[in-house]
Amino acid sequence: MSTAAPTRRMRSSELRKGPTVIRVEALNHWFGDSAETSKQVLFDNHLDVAQGEIVIMTGPSGSGKTTLLTLLGALRTVQVGEVEVLGRPLHQLRGKELVEFRRDIGFIFQAHNLFSSLTALQNVFMALELKESGRKYLHDRAVEVLTELGLGARIHYKPARLSGGQKQRVAIARALANRPRLILADEPTAALDEESGRQVVNLLKRLAQEEGCTSLIVTHDNRILDVADRIVSMVEGRIKSNVLVQEEIEICEFLKQCEVFSHLTTSALTSIAEEMEQETHPAGTVIIRQGDEGDKFYLIKRGVVDVIINRGKPEETKVAALSKGQFFGERALLTDEPRNATVIAMQEVDLYTLDKPRFRSAVASSEPFRKELEKILFQRQ
Amino acid sequence: MLIRSRVPLPWLNLTHDKGRLVFRVLGTAFAVLLLFVELGFWDALQEAPVQLIKQLGGPLVIVSQAHYALNIKEPFPRRRLDQARAVAGVKQVFPIYLERPASLWKDTSVPEADRSASQPIRVIAFNPDQPVLNNTEVESYRAALKIPYNILLDRKSKEKIYGKIQAGINRELADHTVHVVGLFTLGTDFANDGNVIMSAETFARLFSEGLPTEYVLDKADIGVVQVAENADVQAIYQSLQQILPEDVRVFTKEEFINREKAYWGKTTPMGFIFFLGMCVGFIVGAVICYQIISTDVAEFLPQFATLKAIGYSDAFVYGVVLREALWLALLGFVPGWGLSWLLYQVLSRTIGLPMEMAPQSILLVFFFTILMCMVSGLLALSKVRTADPAEVFG
Numbered sequence: 001m002s003t004a005a006p007t008r009r010m011r012s013s014e015l016r017k018g019p020t021v022i023r024v025e026a027l028n029h030w031f032g033d034s035a036e037t038s039k040q041v042l043f044d045n046h047l048d049v050a051q052g053e054i055v056i057m058t059g060p061s062g063s064g065k066t067t068l069l070t071l072l073g074a075l076r077t078v079q080v081g082e083v084e085v086l087g088r089p090l091h092q093l094r095g096k097e098l099v100e101f102r103r104d105i106g107f108i109f110q111a112h113n114l115f116s117s118l119t120a121l122q123n124v125f126m127a128l129e130l131k132e133s134g135r136k137y138l139h140d141r142a143v144e145v146l147t148e149l150g151l152g153a154r155i156h157y158k159p160a161r162l163s164g165g166q167k168q169r170v171a172i173a174r175a176l177a178n179r180p181r182l183i184l185a186d187e188p189t190a191a192l193d194e195e196s197g198r199q200v201v202n203l204l205k206r207l208a209q210e211e212g213c214t215s216l217i218v219t220h221d222n223r224i225l226d227v228a229d230r231i232v233s234m235v236e237g238r239i240k241s242n243v244l245v246q247e248e249i250e251i252c253e254f255l256k257q258c259e260v261f262s263h264l265t266t267s268a269l270t271s272i273a274e275e276m277e278q279e280t281h282p283a284g285t286v287i288i289r290q291g292d293e294g295d296k297f298y299l300i301k302r303g304v305v306d307v308i309i310n311r312g313k314p315e316e317t318k319v320a321a322l323s324k325g326q327f328f329g330e331r332a333l334l335t336d337e338p339r340n341a342t343v344i345a346m347q348e349v350d351l352y353t354l355d356k357p358r359f360r361s362a363v364a365s366s367e368p369f370r371k372e373l374e375k376i377l378f379q380r381q
Numbered sequence: 382m383l384i385r386s387r388v389p390l391p392w393l394n395l396t397h398d399k400g401r402l403v404f405r406v407l408g409t410a411f412a413v414l415l416l417f418v419e420l421g422f423w424d425a426l427q428e429a430p431v432q433l434i435k436q437l438g439g440p441l442v443i444v445s446q447a448h449y450a451l452n453i454k455e456p457f458p459r460r461r462l463d464q465a466r467a468v469a470g471v472k473q474v475f476p477i478y479l480e481r482p483a484s485l486w487k488d489t490s491v492p493e494a495d496r497s498a499s500q501p502i503r504v505i506a507f508n509p510d511q512p513v514l515n516n517t518e519v520e521s522y523r524a525a526l527k528i529p530y531n532i533l534l535d536r537k538s539k540e541k542i543y544g545k546i547q548a549g550i551n552r553e554l555a556d557h558t559v560h561v562v563g564l565f566t567l568g569t570d571f572a573n574d575g576n577v578i579m580s581a582e583t584f585a586r587l588f589s590e591g592l593p594t595e596y597v598l599d600k601a602d603i604g605v606v607q608v609a610e611n612a613d614v615q616a617i618y619q620s621l622q623q624i625l626p627e628d629v630r631v632f633t634k635e636e637f638i639n640r641e642k643a644y645w646g647k648t649t650p651m652g653f654i655f656f657l658g659m660c661v662g663f664i665v666g667a668v669i670c671y672q673i674i675s676t677d678v679a680e681f682l683p684q685f686a687t688l689k690a691i692g693y694s695d696a697f698v699y700g701v702v703l704r705e706a707l708w709l710a711l712l713g714f715v716p717g718w719g720l721s722w723l724l725y726q727v728l729s730r731t732i733g734l735p736m737e738m739a740p741q742s743i744l745l746v747f748f749f750t751i752l753m754c755m756v757s758g759l760l761a762l763s764k765v766r767t768a769d770p771a772e773v774f775g
């Protein structure tokens with residue numbers, strides 16, 4: 001098991017919000033009992049989710065996203081790798097501890113799975129009773145959460161007398177009743193019409209903003225992608241991409257403003273943005289040094305850097321100061337020559353970076369991008 | 382660990398669908414009915430033959446050493462009763478004479494051509510002056526019985542076999558004309574379809590087969606021992622055992638009853654058949670209950686998996702299923718009991734067997750009903766075990 005996690009795809013979440021609530025390290029998982037029949041369904045997955053994030057997981061069916069969700073919810077035992085959720089190392093918990101851990105999570109299932117024998121209120125009680133036993137508290141809290149979900153007038157209805165959307169909202173009320181710090185949802189909106197689905201995701205968003213409640217939603221519903229802070233896409237048991245949506249939008253905006261990217265299509269921009277990582281450097285850091293081999297392309301998110309070229313003279317010559325929206329480091333990547341200048345952070349800078357292979361492939365895949373770069377290179381010379 | 386919940390989930394799962402509830406309750410009630418009826422038959426099989434013993438007018442009985450069941454004639458010398466009479470504390474000893482194979486009853490009210498074959502009827506004979514039976518009705522005919530060929534007829538005797546059962550008629554018994562002076566109540570059993578009481582005198586005349594009547598009465602079938610007031614029955618019982626020769630045995634009434642019951646319940650094929658019937662009733666009942674419980678478990682499997690997924694222990698979910706089974710047992714038992722009571726009334730009227738609902742039978746059936754549902758519940762748990770919380774997703 002590699003402890004040196006590839007950090008490339010993980011833009012460190014600490015930059016954005018609160019502490020980490022989900023940490024997945026080198027997670028592998030197999031289905032099947034015997035060695036011959038077992039089939040690997042998760043391959044070396046890494047994931048960090050910060051408190052208050054809304055993460056949407058997408059991917060074709062069978063890609064392992066639901067398996068990952070069940071591992072995060074302690075519904076399966078971790079086989080290989082580490083899973084830490086809400087500060088509890090799930091890979092070290094067994095049996096009863098796993099069962100008890102589940103009480104801290106709000107589960108929303110695709111099928112509402114309400115007891116047809118119980119009223120909405122009683123269905124919510126079933127979850128509440130796991131944590132509390134006071135009769136008055138149970139009643140008040142159940143009424144409160146059902147009312148929040150617009151079911152105040154139907155608390156004594158059994159599922160048979162509720163619409164599909166209402167049933168799903170009762171199930172959501174059951175999931176939210178204990179004010180979980182983490183919600184794991186599987187296609188929560190699949191059975192709902194657009195308006196009901198919207199209500200559900202808005203509620204999750206509000207919980208995230210007001211109570212710092214983290215949500216991880218497996219969905220194919222494109223209508224709700226906009227609430228995501230992070231979109232994790234899985235293919236064949238691997239997390240193929242993991243992007244912070246807001247950041248990606250920010251990068252795209254940046255890229256559009258940059259002359260070199262201005263002619264790119266939105267999809268080309270997005271794919272470049274997806275590949276980019278974030279770095280932060282304190283003032284005075286030498287970001288690249290003249291004569292070094294070029295390994296990254298840089299875009300300034302925040303702060304100012306000085307570009308200094310040593311032309312053999314005793315004093316170094318500052319040739320430019322670059323700030324927000326400007327980029328550097330492309331030349332060495334295109335020409336395979338060593339760095340032709342040194343870049344120093346003049347204040348704390350946030351940078352978006354693209355490594356050499358990805359930069360080259362972006363250039364290769366986008367004719368306008370290549371032309372723009374060539375043009376700019378020509379001008380700079 | 383949370384095992385019970387404020388929400389009466391097992392009860393609600395069982396009862397929420399009223400239409401199905403009716404079928405469930407009736408299904409279980411049917412199983413209860415089966416148990417009650419089979420147990421009732423088994424009980425009746427054992428209870429019916431001891432009705433006579435219960436009416437005996439003394440706490441101790443003497444029978445032949447070879448005697449093993451009331452319907453098998455094993456007489457012993459009457460002298461033994463005189464010997465018993467000598468024991469301190471013994472007030473009186475009365476002989477009882479029984480006859481069945483030779484006592485053929487002929488319904489002479491039916492023209493000879495239409496008459497079916499003569500049927501044996503059990504004859505119970507004793508001296509009418511002696512309080513041999515605790516039966517006020519019989520006692521009231523004491524004087525009438527002393528007249529030869531006067532008899533009493535058990536009103537529970539089967540009319541199908543013996544014709545009209547009523548007082549004041551003349552019929553033929555063992556080729557003699559007898560006069561029915563009155564009726565009494567004893568009841569039939571699996572060996573006897575009717576009973577007749579007569580004096581020992583009449584008995585001797587009917588069954589002497591040409592021998593002197595004294596000779597017939599020299600051999601008794603049962604000796605009834607009456608003890609003095611405040612006498613120690615146990616001590617007398619022991620003295621009798623010591624004093625009487627090997628060819629007879631002494632029993633307390635209770636021992637004698639239990640021996641007779643054991644013979645019918647355990648030795649006869651019928652006893653085995655009814656016992657088997659009870660077992661089958663139990664199995665059929667368990668299958669019915671299992672169907673009900675497992676249908677519910679199958680229906681609520683995703684819900685049970687969800688309960689596990691949100692943090693309920695397996696034990697809690699098992700508890701929900703088992704408590705539902707318990708409720709089913711309780712709900713089914715009450716109407717099953719009621720229906721069985723009705724059926725007992727009907728059966729005891731139509732077939733003349735003592736179908737009685739003794740408290741211990743009710744307890745026994747109740748216990749078996751609970752056991753039946755618990756076994757079904759436990760079997761259904763294997764399904765619950767497959768409720769995988771991880772399957773709730775996706």
